[in-house]
Amino acid sequence: MKITRLLFTLTLFLLLSAPAFADSLLSGGNLAHNPFSLSAKRISTWKKEGTRVFIAEKNAGVSQGPFYIVADNVVCWFHEEESMQYEDAIIEVYCEGDVTVFHGENYEKFEQVYLKFVTLTGIEVNPDILPIVFFEEEQPMPFFLRGEDIRSRGEEEFLSMETPDTIKTKDQREREELIDIIADQIDSWEEGDRRIVVALGNVKIKKEDMTIDADSIILWFDKSALPDVTQQSMALPLSELYAEGNVTMRRENDFLIADRIFEQMTEDRGIIVDGKIKTTIQSGQEEDVSGQDAAFRSKKDKFEGLKDLPAHVTAEEIHHVGKGRYEIENGQITTCGYGHPHYHFKGKKIRLIKSEEHNIVSSKYNSFYLDRYPVAYFPYLSLDIQKKEKLLKDWEFGSSSRFGTFIRTNWDLYVATGGKQKEWSDLIFKLDYLQERGIGTGFDFGYRGQDLFGSVETYYLNDQGEYDINRIPVDEEDRGSILWRHRQELPYDVRMDMEYSYLSDPRFLREYLPHEFKTEKDRETVFYLRRTEDNRAATFLVNQQFNGFDTTVDSLREKNYAERLPEVKYQIISEPLLDNRMLFSSESSITYFNNTVEQSADFRKYHPTLTGFDSGTVNEATETRPVARIDSVARVSFPFKPWIFNINPFVEGRATGYSESIDTSDGVAEEHGDVTGRFIPTFGLDWSSTHWRTYSVYNDFFRINRLRHIFIPELRYIYSPFVTRDPGELYQYDEIDALDSSQILVMGVKNKLQTKRGKPGHEKTVDFIDFNLDYYMFPTNSGIYTEGINGIIVRKDNFINLDFRCQLNDIVAIVSERNEFNTEEFQFDVLSYGAEVVNPPDWQFFAGHRFIRDISSMIMLAANYQINEKWSIMGKEKYDLKTSLADDDDGEGRREERKNLKTSFVLSRYFHDWVGSITLELDPIRNDNSYRFDISPKGLQQTTSRFWF
Incomplete structure (x- = not known):
């Protein structure tokens, strides 16, 4: 039993000590009987004070018994004279650069390793190809000096993961790196103070980080620095070089192809005949935009897809005029790598300036070609291709029944001028030609700093058209927009947002910027300050609508804006009270409104005579009506959790005061009512409970690997028994x-x-089915008041909200969202459903239907198919089976008809760097049929699209 325990203890000790084999490298006494071997591509040596020093460069290796070390460079100090006097000898070893220490099947990686070996058999030196170079004096190479520094500390061993620092000594000097020459035939002779080496047939030259291949090469060396002629390794300095015949030169990220090259290496000058310089567009530093709102997000990374694209400069003669500087006469610039590029710039005088941070190409008198045909002229270009810059940022052309033939372009002005402002800003010039409407121009200026960023967008067009969408006449020829958005972080955790918006008319966005009209928030002029601390927030808002209309309205009808001049608000969210038995929340605001009383559909419902809707005239009440309002709401909740239930009853009170009200004393709504106020008490309860259960269910077709059912019932009750002042006696500004x-x-x-x-082993949890149901009931028929696009809207009918999604497998999904079932009339008010089939990247299909009672019944079909690696096609169709329209101008009678809403097809062709697309659109709603062609970087293309309503 004792022997068994002893064996177990020894085995455990060996297992635990295995990862730390490098620490016990010197303890193996039996290693001394194994030969010590040193190998490398190049090995040089000298002897000093009885110690033989070996320098092993490139793919160096040290081995003794089961130990094997590989590194970029190795230095060995062999105590040669001591080995003649004693039975064993000591070999000190310093390894540097990507060091890997092997011991059997185990290994560890370091950057620096210093160890001492003991040998009884001496040292074996094995250069790979070249013979050992012998020096009479010590060669103070940088890694040798670093090894000497560690050796002088007297340590037995040294292991480090850190990259070594440069050691400065009085005797330290730069040592020229050797040049490798490989060829079918090499000859050499002397001429004065120089030695000439001629290499013929399949010549390969390696010098530092540069490699040259050619049919034949001639090299001129300084005679004093040249070793024995018989060696195929030449020492620097190399003064001149001439190469011809299929010449290729690789240097860092650049690749040069030429028929002939002559270089004066010491002066960094030369000439390249029939050459092409290829340099790679490098990736810049990524900008962290997390947490920024979409309206304020920087556009800096829009063209991140250009990363790693090549840039080519080609000419009959390329003059190398200095370090990293080239001049070209009558050359061409392109990012297309084909022998006959699809597009390129031709310039009469081109300069290429290369540095660690920039690859700048500047050119004068340039013509832009598509294939062999010139399409544009630019007097001056300056491109920083290492920063992935493009002069022509984006462009498209086509034809539209509304606009005629059109071409839209975006130009990066900083690229054209070589401005240093690119470090902190962007400046894009927009130039559009619309045959039927005129020429549109504008600027997009984006800027960013340490604690701020923003953008200014402008657009102007002298409109030559007669009608906008829906046959609405164009009143003003001068049309355009200005939008400025700015965000800045201020001291004391204060954030400032500012926005200024100007639109020439309410239909400009819908007509000329439909994407911004559909996806962006409403444009407004705002000054906003916010400070948050824990669960408290204070805000200051000034909101004024200089446009005088709602920018989302697509008609001549105008809706005046609820301007706040200003609004001060303070919030407290869930402040614990009485040892967390109660939570207190409040929101208090002081607002000064300054706008017309014609605000919303709800106000017109309460005060039709005040706005002139009954009489057909608008009286003086539609003029500016300044009103001050003080509002404060406070809620106290009492959350508790008996067993598995979450119960949160609450009590709320809202007090609101107004500087003016509506006078209804004589039965007619009139302005200039008394100062008034009101109080609204509210009681409520939130209840929920979470349950779950797992089932051992398996199905290959639906990819089911067990099921977990999560079930959360919820209930909410809100009761406001009375209000001390009827809303019909108040101006209506918001909910x-x-x-x-x-x-x-x-x-x-x-x-x-x-x-x-x-x-x-790599399974992930996925939602197989999501099914949510909410039943809204209004016992007193009071409904829900919410703020809509045209004012306050009220929903009074009891209804059920349903959302359903099922991911049947990795390809098929069934979706039905935002459905509303009216339980009083027992029918759907809104019903939408569809099936999505996705098998990226080859194909994607969607078929769906959306029904809105008394308004529309629309079907949508969409497909995206990757025909092959170069071609893809996408199509979309929206068709309304039941469009509700007014029979006459008064809208009293209504009729229904079927109508095509939109049809579109996109054919895309993938080039090696870019994607070209031809788009055909039929849009009866905009009364616009168009086709267009656009081209964009391949990195900007999405592999899949979400098809939904």
Whole structure:
């Protein structure tokens, strides 16, 4: 038993000590009986004070018994005289650069290693190809000096993961690196103070980080620095070089092809005949934009897809005029790597300036060619290709029934001028030609700093058209927009947002900037300060609509804006009280409104005579109406958790005061009412509970690997028994003014089925089915007041909200979202559903239907198919089976008709660097049929698209 325990202890000790084999490298006494071997591509040696020093460069290796070390460079100090006097000898070894120490199957990596070996058999030196170079004196190479520094410390061993620092000594001098010459035939002779080496047939030259291949090469060396002629390794300095015949030169990220090259190496000058310089566009530093709102997001990374694209400069003669500087007469610049490029610039005088941070190409008198045809002229260009800059940022051309033939372009002005402002800003010039409407121009200026960023976007067009969308006449020829957005972090955790917006008319966005109109927030003029600390926030807002209309309205009808001049607000969110038994939340604001009373559909419902809708005239009440409002709402909740339930009852009170109200004393709504106020009490309850259960269910077709069901029932009840002032006696600015007595009950349940999918050992949890249901009930028929695009809207009918999504497998998904079922009329008010089939990157399909009662019944079909590696096609169709339209101008009668909403096809061709697309669109809603061609970097293309309503 004792022997068994002893064996177990020894085995455990050996296993635990295996990862640390380098620390016990010197303890192996039996190693001394094994030969010590040193190998490398180049080995040189000298002897000093009885110690033989070996320098092993490039792919160096040291081995003794089971130990083997590989590194970029190795220095060995062999105590040669001591080995003659004693039975064993000591070999000190210093290894540097990507050091790997092997011991059997184990290995460790370091940057520096210093060890001492003991040998009884001496040292074996094995150069790979070249013979050993012998020196009479010590050669103070940088890595040798670093080894001497560590050796002088008297340590037995040294292991380091850190990159070594440069050691400065009085005797230190730069040592010229050797040049490798490989060829079928090499000859050499002397002429005066120089030695000439001629290499013929399949010549390869390696010098530092430069490699040259050619049919024949002639090299001129300084005679004093040249070793024995018989060696195929020549010492620097190399003064001149001439190469001809299929010459290729590789240097860092650059690649040069030429018929002949002559270089004066000491002066960094030369000439390249029939040459092409290829340099790679490098990736810049990534900008962290996390947490920034979409409206303020920087456009700096828009063309990140240009990363790693090559740039080619070609000419009959390229003059090398200095270090990293080239001049070209009548050359061409392109990023297309084909022998006959698809596009290029031709310039009469081109300069290429290369440095560690920049590759700048500047050119005068340039013509831009597509294949062999010139399409544009530029007097001056300056491109920083290492910063992935492009003069022509984006462009497209085509034809439209509304605009005629058009071409839209975006130009980077900093690229054209070589401005240093690119470090902190961008300046894009927009130039558009619309045959039927005129010429549009504008600037996009983006800027960024340490604690700020922003953008200024402008556009102007002298409109020559007669009608906009829906046959609305064009009143003003001078049309355009200005948008400035700025964000800045101030001291004391204060953030400032500013926005200025100007639009020439309410239909400009919809007509000329449809993407911004559909996706961006409403444009406004705002000054906003916000300071947050823990669960408290204070804000200051000035909001004024200089446009005088709602920028999202697509008609002559104008909606005046609820301007706040200013609004001060303070919030407290869930402040614990009474040892967390209570939570207190509040929001208080002081607002000064300054706009017309014609604000919303809800106001017109309460005060039709005040706005002139009954009489057909608008009286003086539509003029500016300044009103001050003080509002404060406070809520106290009492959350507790009995067993598995989360219960949160709350009590809320809202007090609001107005500097002016609506006078309804004589039964007619009139302006200039008294100062007034009101109070709204509210009681409520939130209840929820979370349950889950797993099932051992498996199915190969649906990719089900067990199921987990998560079930969350919820209930919410809100009751406002009364209001002390009816909303019909108040000016309506937002949903606060429209609040009335109400009673709302919401019962809901969230269901989620989850399973595991993926390769064995790499499974991930995925949502197989999501099914959520919420039932909204209004016992007092008071409804929900919310703020809509045209004012306050009210929903009073009881309804059920349903959302459903099922990811059947990795390819097929069924989606049905934002459905509303009216339980009083027992029919759907809104119903949408569809099936999505995705098998990237080859194909993607979607078919869906959306029904809105009394308005529309639209079907949508979409497909994206990758025909082959070069071609893809995408098509979309939206068709309304039941469009509700007014029969006459008064809108009293209504009729239904079927109508095509939009048809589009996109054919894309993938080139080696770019993607060209031809798009055909039929848009009856805009009364616009168009086709266009555009081209963009391949990195900007999305592999899949989400097809939905």
